[in-house]
Amino acid sequence: MKKIVHKHPLAIRWFHWFNFPVLTCMIWSGLLIYWANDVYKIGWNNKTLIKFFPEDFYKALHIPYHLAEGMSWHFAFMWLFAINGLLYILFTIFSGQWRFLLPNKKSFREAWMVLLHDLHLSKYTPPQLKYNAAQRIAYTAIVIMGIGSLLTGLAIYKPVQFSRIAWLCGGYAAARAEHFILTIGYVLFFLIHIVQVIKTGWNNFQAMITGFEIIKPTVQKASHE
Amino acid sequence: MSRSSSSLPEESISNKGFVAKTFIAFLVFGALMIVGWSTFKWINMQPQEAGALKPLRKTLDFNEKVFSGIFNANHLVKEYPVSQAVKRVRVNGMDGLRDSVNEASWRLKVVRAAGDTLQLTLNDIKQLPKKDIVFDFKCIEGWDQVTHWGGVPLKTFMEHYHLDKQSKMNYLGLVTPDKGYYVGIDMPSALHPQTLLCYEMNGKPLPVNQGFPLRLIIPVKYGIKHLKRIGTMFFSNNKPADYWAERGYDYYAGH
Numbered sequence: 482m483k484k485i486v487h488k489h490p491l492a493i494r495w496f497h498w499f500n501f502p503v504l505t506c507m508i509w510s511g512l513l514i515y516w517a518n519d520v521y522k523i524g525w526n527n528k529t530l531i532k533f534f535p536e537d538f539y540k541a542l543h544i545p546y547h548l549a550e551g552m553s554w555h556f557a558f559m560w561l562f563a564i565n566g567l568l569y570i571l572f573t574i575f576s577g578q579w580r581f582l583l584p585n586k587k588s589f590r591e592a593w594m595v596l597l598h599d600l601h602l603s604k605y606t607p608p609q610l611k612y613n614a615a616q617r618i619a620y621t622a623i624v625i626m627g628i629g630s631l632l633t634g635l636a637i638y639k640p641v642q643f644s645r646i647a648w649l650c651g652g653y654a655a656a657r658a659e660h661f662i663l664t665i666g667y668v669l670f671f672l673i674h675i676v677q678v679i680k681t682g683w684n685n686f687q688a689m690i691t692g693f694e695i696i697k698p699t700v701q702k703a704s705h706e
Numbered sequence: 707m708s709r710s711s712s713s714l715p716e717e718s719i720s721n722k723g724f725v726a727k728t729f730i731a732f733l734v735f736g737a738l739m740i741v742g743w744s745t746f747k748w749i750n751m752q753p754q755e756a757g758a759l760k761p762l763r764k765t766l767d768f769n770e771k772v773f774s775g776i777f778n779a780n781h782l783v784k785e786y787p788v789s790q791a792v793k794r795v796r797v798n799g800m801d802g803l804r805d806s807v808n809e810a811s812w813r814l815k816v817v818r819a820a821g822d823t824l825q826l827t828l829n830d831i832k833q834l835p836k837k838d839i840v841f842d843f844k845c846i847e848g849w850d851q852v853t854h855w856g857g858v859p860l861k862t863f864m865e866h867y868h869l870d871k872q873s874k875m876n877y878l879g880l881v882t883p884d885k886g887y888y889v890g891i892d893m894p895s896a897l898h899p900q901t902l903l904c905y906e907m908n909g910k911p912l913p914v915n916q917g918f919p920l921r922l923i924i925p926v927k928y929g930i931k932h933l934k935r936i937g938t939m940f941f942s943n944n945k946p947a948d949y950w951a952e953r954g955y956d957y958y959a960g961h
Contacts, residue, residue, distance in 0.1 A: 482718050482719070482720060482721070483718070483719055483720075483721060483724045484716060484717070484718050485716070485717055485718075485719060485724065486714045486715070486716045486717075487714060487715045487716075487717065488714055498735070498738070498739075502742050502743075502746070506746070514848065515848065517846075517847035517848055518845075518847045518848030518849045520848075520849075548846070548847065549757060549758065549950075549953060549954030549955045550758075550954060552846070552955065552956060553758040553759065553762035553763070553765075553766060553954060553956075554762060556765065556766060556769055556956065557761070557762050557765035557766070560765075610713075610714075611714060639773060639960070639961050640844070640961050641781050641782075641783050641925075641926050641961035642773070642776055642777065642778065642781055642961065644781065644784065653842060653844065653850055654850055657848060687728070687732075690731050690732060690735045691727060691728050691731035691732070692731065693717075693727070695724075696716065
């Protein structure tokens with residue numbers, strides 16, 4: 482006999498795994514578009530610290546001279562990204578799953594404890610239900626970022642028909658920069674996410690596919706990711 | 707937090723049942739991943755239509771339907787004070803401008819119907835009420851520039867020359883004198899109050915590399931639609947040929 486806990490509903494697993502390749506396609510096609518006017522950099526005055534992106538990076542990924550191709554993919558897959566994301570939000574609202582996801586009053590203090598714990602600076606294990614406080618913040622932030630990508634994207638795509646959205650973004654050029662920064666945010670999120678999933682182990686990872694996790698008699702019931 | 711929301715459902719199952727459930731879940735997951743990957747591969751293997759993979763071209767056409775459906779002629783492009791217009795205006799292409807041009811021999815040919823072409827000089831066009839616009843010119847490449855243009859609104863032009871029947875058609879086509887560059891514009895965008903037959907930039911006649919003697923300025927579209935050096939104007943219910951739409955870009959290219 483095994484004791485299992487049903488952790489991720491089927492719908493959430495679907496939204497997660499559907500989003501993954503779609504967002505990958507959006508980021509890739511976005512790069513093809515961005516290349517045509519790759520003006521962003523981190524630096525000051527004439528000094529450039531990081532240029533987005535170095536020539537070698539473009540060459541390795543075969544980015545140059547694919548603007549039209551990038552736009553055709555981007556403006557097709559935007560529908561899948563938007564619809565899947567909106568369905569996810571609706572599902573979390575109506576299923577009550579939002580209770581596991583939204584940060585609460587204690588979350589911000591607890592998230593700090595999670596960080597110290599994860600960096601092995603503290604032995605105290607913060608309380609964990611389905612998600613710990615840091616996860617609640619991260620997984621809520623990523624949804625807000627998704628909404629942000631949708632809005633800044635619309636502001637660039639149809640700045641006249643959606644002039645109010647463009648205004649909210651601080652104008653057309655600002656919306657483009659925000660759209661870009663959000664994308665960098667996804668990449669950083671992805672890297673941290675992968676490290677955390679690997680660290681947390683198989684039982685946690687497979688739950689995103691099977692939906693359930695084995696409860697080991699000696700270990701706390703729900704683990705990290 | 708209520709009790710019911712703070713706990714996840716638990717269950718005891720046999721080892722066999724556990725293995726079966728896990729196996730099925732991974733099988734379905736793997737199958738779906740293969741379906742996803744195959745879909746991507748399938749799109750990539752489709753023939754191109756006007757420079758874009760066919761399913762993507764179909765989606766661009768679908769997007770055109772959606773976004774021309776919400777197009778509202780009362781939504782105006784934001785205008786800026788003249789002082790904000792840049793002095794060095796970007797030139798992003800010389801297609802259709804390679805021949806020489808002179809004002810004396812240049813004519814705007816307006817094809818009202820087959821065999822019925824109106825020929826106008828630049829002076830004829832300058833007689834019509836002039837409008838100046840300073841707006842944020844946007845290129846599909848991603849850059850934008852606040853620029854200052856002057857000319858006659860296309861809507862005013864069409865009314866003046868009694869092109870009422872023509873304005874009820876679906877599209878307006880423009881071609882350079884050498885036929886090297888050509889665009890098709892949906893009529894609602896063409897008749898937008900800020901669309902200009904433009905002959906001035908920064909208060910002076912257009913430079914040659916900006917389309918002297920007459921160009922289109924259509925702020926509700928990306929730069930690819932702002933054809934420089936208009937030779938012929940015609941009207942059609944079918945989509946006129948479009949230079950960049952033949953090269954994989956969105957036909958509508960509207961804001």
